[in-house]
Amino acid sequence: MRATLGEALKSALKERDRVAIAALRSALSAIDNAEAVPVEAPAGPAAGGEHIAGAVAGLGAAEAERRQLTEADVRSIVEEEARERSVAAAEYERLGRDDVAERLRAEAGVLERHLGSSA
Numbered sequence: 001m002r003a004t005l006g007e008a009l010k011s012a013l014k015e016r017d018r019v020a021i022a023a024l025r026s027a028l029s030a031i032d033n034a035e036a037v038p039v040e041a042p043a044g045p046a047a048g049g050e051h052i053a054g055a056v057a058g059l060g061a062a063e064a065e066r067r068q069l070t071e072a073d074v075r076s077i078v079e080e081e082a083r084e085r086s087v088a089a090a091e092y093e094r095l096g097r098d099d100v101a102e103r104l105r106a107e108a109g110v111l112e113r114h115l116g117s118s119a
Contacts (some may be wrong), residue, residue: 001074002031005114023107027081034077035066082111096115 005024012020069077088106 001071019103019106020110023110028113030077030081035058035069037067077118078111078115082108
């Protein structure tokens with residue numbers, strides 16, 4: 001599903017479809033965030049000195065392996081993104097901001113189409 005979202009983003013960029021671009025970028029970012037490994041807080045102040053025991057240097061030293069998401073995980077993230085937009089649209093409509101509500105519903109529709117096509 002991630003690959004199809006990426007391809008859809010490329011198409012939306014070519015077509016200059018702002019609604020689709022916003023929805024797809026947001027969904028892909030949410031997937032990226034879910035793959036990120038949580039950062040552990042430092043245990044305490046580092047001891048002074050030029051070198052730190054166990055430290056590595058060089059190309060790739062700061063890279064952390066990312067979590068691998070299943071297709072079900074990715075689908076769940078995209079479903080949540082669509083659901084959040086629908087809830088927000090209802091709230092904006094209640095507040096009289098029909099223009100924003102309409103845009104959010106359109107973004108939710110973009111994501112829901114991708115959920116339906118990957119089933």
